[in-house]
Amino acid sequence: MKVLFLGDVFAKPGRQAVKHFVPKLIGRHGIDLVIANAENSSGGNGVTPDTADELLAAEVNLLTGGNHSWSKREILPYMERPGCRLLRPANYPKGTPGQGSAVVETPDGRKLGVVNLEGRVFMRNLDDPFVVVKEEIAKLRAAGAKAILVDMHCEATSEKNAMGHFLDGEVAAVLGTHTHIQTADARVLPGGTAYITDVGMCGPWDSVIGVKKELVVQRFLTQRPVSFEPGKRDVWLQGAIVDLDEVTGKARSIERVQEKLPE
Amino acid sequence: MKVLFLGDVFAKPGRQAVKHFVPKLIGRHGIDLVIANAENSSGGNGVTPDTADELLAAEVNLLTGGNHSWSKREILPYMERPGCRLLRPANYPKGTPGQGSAVVETPDGRKLGVVNLEGRVFMRNLDDPFVVVKEEIAKLRAAGAKAILVDMHCEATSEKNAMGHFLDGEVAAVLGTHTHIQTADARVLPGGTAYITDVGMCGPWDSVIGVKKELVVQRFLTQRPVSFEPGKRDVWLQGAIVDLDEVTGKARSIERVQEKLPE
Amino acid sequence: MKVLFLGDVFAKPGRQAVKHFVPKLIGRHGIDLVIANAENSSGGNGVTPDTADELLAAEVNLLTGGNHSWSKREILPYMERPGCRLLRPANYPKGTPGQGSAVVETPDGRKLGVVNLEGRVFMRNLDDPFVVVKEEIAKLRAAGAKAILVDMHCEATSEKNAMGHFLDGEVAAVLGTHTHIQTADARVLPGGTAYITDVGMCGPWDSVIGVKKELVVQRFLTQRPVSFEPGKRDVWLQGAIVDLDEVTGKARSIERVQEKLPE
Amino acid sequence: MKVLFLGDVFAKPGRQAVKHFVPKLIGRHGIDLVIANAENSSGGNGVTPDTADELLAAEVNLLTGGNHSWSKREILPYMERPGCRLLRPANYPKGTPGQGSAVVETPDGRKLGVVNLEGRVFMRNLDDPFVVVKEEIAKLRAAGAKAILVDMHCEATSEKNAMGHFLDGEVAAVLGTHTHIQTADARVLPGGTAYITDVGMCGPWDSVIGVKKELVVQRFLTQRPVSFEPGKRDVWLQGAIVDLDEVTGKARSIERVQEKLPE
């Protein structure tokens, strides 16, 4: 099974990149399933029912989230709808709206389990992702998914790499999101788990991690609050393609994706 | 001028990778100057006179540092020696031992100014790197360096990218270190500054950012202190080669380097 | 000279406590000057021209600020007016609107220098308060102030206590703000500096540090964003009275103040 | 039932204060049970079998811990002994050595449940103290304890105050430790829970939160590692006396304790 996993889709430029490239990549690589992190899809901060639906209409099968999942209030009831295809990190407190994992199926019925996690180092005080991921894996296996992909939405390279090794051999892929910068360490770990510290952002690269660069520089220079707006130019789609074996639940290969939107 | 810049050299495996590859890369690419970040060169934590000298003997022209520069006490007097070729971040408080910038010269007398900075987001409470870098640039220009390379030792992708855009057109290169994971965003920014968020580590990749992976996983699982040891296997040299024009002070190109040490 | 120093004035309840008690305390204790931290005076978050003027009309002679000084944009031009009696922390970057220190005078011409600082541990990446305070002290001495009072707006008890000892004998008082909880460690340090880690908040105590308690508990339980509103009941004025010698610049005594607003 | 609760016992001076004052306070106030936080009892950093036993021999009935509980390795097997009277925070991961709660009994058989928690804001990535405390309360109730005392070892005033209100009416006392500075907010909350944000340290006050003051100031000034040693002079015992009703499980009163060791 070939899975295209896309990093944080940032504002309108990110959504445009998804709409432009996903159908092309599906055709070119024989992609079976597409997953994208949507936490920045609404104006660079949060996700709304509209931006979620827009991405799902663009041949994306499942959306994940992160620390910005909660920025737009109107997404909470959307997350609670039966069959909702937008996840939020699984390690929020019990009772949090929405789901932290799901099984997606290819048209011919092959299953992939997906877990969305959020790291804790330099981030929020959440439940232990190393504990929660084991519970979610068990749930997904019980639901018939032999192959599992983990979106590790996380700041620190240490926490992401630790999760990769922790799950090596147990899941098909541990793929990082959140830093918005793709890393050059994609590989299949010794146990058979595809790993990359961060797949990078889908959005404007002439920016500071998506945001208009002058505004972020101003915030660093003044240390005072500055209102952020998305950048606009040099838009890229970034992610990774994982080829995994849905019977053994292991990865055959992982390949980074970087595609520039024509201007 | 072609400059090979190497990321955090981690423990003995990292030093071996430097000794093995630097002479080869100099020959293969026509490298004029080699710079390496040495903050983890001693056992993965800190730098000693011995590990600094070992790297400088391996055709490295200048060493930089970071938050781990201070872990081994015996390095302080070394940093104070006249002509010392080991920098520490420039934005430590006034009176800090050592230097935060230096001019290095090719055998035929072409000059490169180098500034070492440390970020503040998720790190120490240091002086403002955005202010200090301007002062250091002025000093280096006064010392005759038209081209300047900045080692931005820093955790957050936002702070590193902001520094890149802040200095775009003013220096030849802003190259990140500290996260130990190479990023896939090397490019020349619109103003002519070569940029990469992190050049990655020289060290054992079968690890969590250099450290034996089981130990780091154990620390995440227990949240208690765990003594760290360096990893050993799958050793890589990582860095970037910047081709810069020492007359205009701008970059022509930047290319990532990843070389695996034969086992 | 007797100085009444009041901690973070929180929203309308805090302003009411100031208006109710300040005239009484001036009379009861023979207060010469009143200083209050205004960073939470507007709705619990920030300070506006109106809330600043309201406090200054209530016989407060000078206002200080903190990390929340910047929450309301309309305060920036107010801070720039000549003779403005609202300070902001001195250790923001050069070019920050407003002043970080000032000299206030009693009606009979006795002078007190006031410095406003913000800590860095667990807070923003500001200039070094230990360096900046020395520069501000020199300025205030040059302006004729022999006695100096420092508002150390700061989270960590270690950083506040370190500042107290660092300035012991050099200033008349180092008084902490920001945690909103008064500490029971008011004393004159060996060198003659009055010290307290935090003078506490002027505001509703039936709250979590000023905010409606149910809302803060909800944020801890959910780890999701929650809009905050000020608490309302159990309103207290909190601060300290420092008796200082304006000739020697040392403190004679410090006394905690806690006064409950009649309901 | 009258309970004397003592804050972080810091190094030898702290232990001396405990030995000097505890018998006196038991007599003077008719104390039924004594509890002390021991996380700094060994040299200011950690707790050893020797320092734990020394405190337990000084009429202390139960010891609690915090983020420093793990600094000395030899304490781990001690924590695992049956009947061990040294707790560690309850919200460490499952499988952590030792216990996070216990029932202590007066000589005449009246029971008090004690829970030790550690906050997460600005601290470690632990399990949710708001969830764990409910589980521990249920365990203690099942073991026959109607009155429960919580040691909330925690940095942020917001998290401590939120815990106080969260448990108001459900436990007899929520008493803070960790900042080493006593707060002046001891009171019985509306629901009947005795509360104080921090009871303060037992140790040398001529220090920065226990540590030799010159060393801490040096660390702030240099931002480099500095080896810490305990302060020596101006030694105080600090804590609180809670009078609680072991039948209703509510508090009648709380009173701060500050006693200076004769020099």
Ligand SMILES: [Fe+2]
């Ligand atoms: Fe994101």
Ligand SMILES: [Fe+2]
């Ligand atoms: Fe994120």
Ligand SMILES: [Fe+2]
């Ligand atoms: Fe490093």
Ligand SMILES: [Fe+2]
């Ligand atoms: Fe580093």
Ligand SMILES: [Fe+2]
């Ligand atoms: Fe405040």
Ligand SMILES: [Fe+2]
């Ligand atoms: Fe504040």
Ligand SMILES: [Fe+2]
């Ligand atoms: Fe402590």
Ligand SMILES: [Fe+2]
């Ligand atoms: Fe502690």
